Amino acid sequence: MDKNKERLLALCLMAALFLVGAVCYAAYSQEEPNRILLDFGGGQGKVMFGHYEHFEDFDVACIDCHHTAEDELSEMQKCGDCHLKSMPKGDPCVARKDAFHNQCIGCHEDIGMDLACGDCHVK
């Protein structure tokens, strides 16, 4: 194949791939978050939380954690909407780190799972 044909082939490839890439990118919509990554930049590392595993395998209801919702069909608030990194003095709402630790460790202890930091936090 001579250079001109190679160049033409490359141009066609570039245009076709860009078109496919752009259409696929536009068509792909984010689904409901089944797994969320809790990454607050703490020294212990980030935590991967699986919604699916929790409600399928452990029978946890949405409102067990999203406690502001009235029922399972209500709009769920994000944890970080209220539980800020540090809370103003006198605010009854606990800070984000404590909220997660209380919720996760408390629930796991209730079902007899003794957790070490590295069981949830990964670097």
Next chain:
Amino acid sequence: METNKKFVVSYAPHCHNGDRISKKSYNMMLAALPAVFFGILQYGVAALSVICLCVSTAMAWELLFNRIMKQPPTIGDGNAALTGLILGMLMPPVVPWWVIFTMTFVTILLGKVVYGGMGGNPFNPVVLGYAITRLSWGVFLDVDASLAPGYIFDFNMANPIVAIKSAVWTGAGADAAAAFPPQVLLLGQHCASIGTMFGLGLIVGGLYLIVRGYLRWELCLSYLAGVIVTAALFSAFGPEGKYAGAAFHVLTGFTLIAAFFFMAEDSSTPVNLIPMLIYGIGAGVLTVLIRNIGAYPDGVIYAFLLMNILNPLLDNIRPKALGKVVENE
């Protein structure tokens, strides 16, 4: 006028199989396809868009720079497409479009164009582009973060190379690695970037490149030997159960794509046998050192950057020239 050319001074590769650069590029893309297709099959449309955008934007930037610098277009040689494809293979399945555009821009500009184009680059453009993007917007290249929305697989969804990092620090790396047996890693039943999930596909592609003469087996084998021996030494002489074994290190992270595709980049790798062995073993040792005692989960990218810096020095180890100098009497 004398028109006979007695000496042609050209850049690496000095030893090749007679093929044109375009043939090498397209053959390398062909070799990468099993791993790429598997990744797209697992991750779906999102991964397809990442791969397509990486390849097409890398080509577009090269074309643009050719225009700006008033050079003849070089996208016909397929090198820009190949660079884009390998970059795409290192990506998680969901990446914002602007990260892809910026990454391919940086890769082509700082990896190739500023050195005068292909062959003059001291660093592997893919490695350099990825490292800069990873340092700048690491969270967008994080496989765990990328997989968070929308993906459910019926296998362990932790990214193995990240999962064992914290386990190593708590002294249980071997236990954590046991959750990812070799067959799982070979058959792509684990979470990783698009083109590094399917270990078997990468190995088949790599063997194809070696057989066709596009990849020097000395580089590939010495790198894998460096990884295996260092990981085995850590495993044997480190605290019991702290470090993952050699098979885990070979089959996770970017090890296989580095052994078969980073090593096939001519300009940033040595051309003689002894430098090749030093380069490969050095990169392998550094990879495991960074993984086991360094701060980053995967050491491949920084290991290659460091060895790229060393490469011009290694190339000075040359075979003795044939013949001898005769003093004129």
